[in-house]
Amino acid sequence: MDFLYTYETLKLEFPLSEPENAKFVILGVPFDGTTSFKPGARFGPTLIRHATLNLESYILDYDVDIAELPIADIGDIAVVAGDPRRTADRVRETVEELKRANPGAIPILLGGEHSQTLGAVEALKPASYVVFDAHLDLRDSYEENPYNHACVARRIAELGVGEAIFGIRSGTREEVTYAEEHGIPWVHARDYDFDAFVELVKPLPEPVYLSIDIDAFDLSLVPSTGTPEAGGLGFWEVVEAMEWLVENKRLVGFDIMEVGGGELGDITALTAAKLLFYFLGAGAGIL
Numbered sequence: 001m002d003f004l005y006t007y008e009t010l011k012l013e014f015p016l017s018e019p020e021n022a023k024f025v026i027l028g029v030p031f032d033g034t035t036s037f038k039p040g041a042r043f044g045p046t047l048i049r050h051a052t053l054n055l056e057s058y059i060l061d062y063d064v065d066i067a068e069l070p071i072a073d074i075g076d077i078a079v080v081a082g083d084p085r086r087t088a089d090r091v092r093e094t095v096e097e098l099k100r101a102n103p104g105a106i107p108i109l110l111g112g113e114h115s116q117t118l119g120a121v122e123a124l125k126p127a128s129y130v131v132f133d134a135h136l137d138l139r140d141s142y143e144e145n146p147y148n149h150a151c152v153a154r155r156i157a158e159l160g161v162g163e164a165i166f167g168i169r170s171g172t173r174e175e176v177t178y179a180e181e182h183g184i185p186w187v188h189a190r191d192y193d194f195d196a197f198v199e200l201v202k203p204l205p206e207p208v209y210l211s212i213d214i215d216a217f218d219l220s221l222v223p224s225t226g227t228p229e230a231g232g233l234g235f236w237e238v239v240e241a242m243e244w245l246v247e248n249k250r251l252v253g254f255d256i257m258e259v260g261g262g263e264l265g266d267i268t269a270l271t272a273a274k275l276l277f278y279f280l281g282a283g284a285g286i287l
């Protein structure tokens with residue numbers, strides 16, 4: 001099927017399904033128009049796909065070969081340069097197109113700035129938003145733009161979507177106050193463990209959208225991201241949480257955002273690619 005706003009790009013290596021028949025549908029969002037510090041997120045989707053070439057499709061610990069799963073890759077969104085809202089509109093419309101053709105599909109965004117998650121959430125209308133991030137992203141506006149990447153959790157909260165935020169080690173007093181006043185729980189990276197995750201996520205209503213801002217990981221794993229922060233989470237900590245969500249909650253969407261880097265083989269993209277394969281491998285359990 002053809003989508004209005006996507007174009008073909010490098011795809012995953014193994015045989016892929018058509019989007020109409022796939023359970024998991026990959027969509028790149030190469031947008032970095034409001035990046036504050038370290039540019040390169042526009043290359044994220046391509047760098048992640050390229051990094052997957054380094055990985056076995058067989059996931060040892062699951063005994064699952066993700067090359068045998070119904071996965072599609074519909075390419076990248078044609079972004080509106082410098083305009084996160086209009087680009088997120090294209091993400092929303094693309095996800096809506098996909099869901100009309102294949103209501104059971106779970107879109108997987110590869111980004112690209114976190115601002116673009118808003119478009120997918122608007123299309124999928126989850127009851128809850130679970131996010132791993134170094135930053136609260138609860139600002140009302142940043143650099144005079146309410147659709148800046150630093151505002152995405154606030155925009156999503158305003159849609160009436162319940163939230164739980166993990167891996168935090170950066171925020172403003174204004175954001176902390178907003179979280180308190182609106183009952184948005186968040187866990188500092190220093191306090192994060194699996195039990196804290198389950199305790200907060202268990203009561204959340206379904207369906208759930210899971211967003212992973214790659215900067216939630218310690219920056220040794222993800223040096224090339226828009227706003228890197230020391231003191232983040234380990235790889236298996238996030239995988240373990242993701243596995244629990246896939247097994248215990250109905251997921252409607254997933255993303256890995258803020259992957260940057262200027263060259264093929266970047267560490268950040270390798271981390272993101274491995275995470276993507278673990279998500280797909282865990283996803284075999286819900287087919």
Ligand SMILES: [Mn+2]
Pocket residue numbers: 114133134135213215216227258
């Ligand atoms: Mn972040």
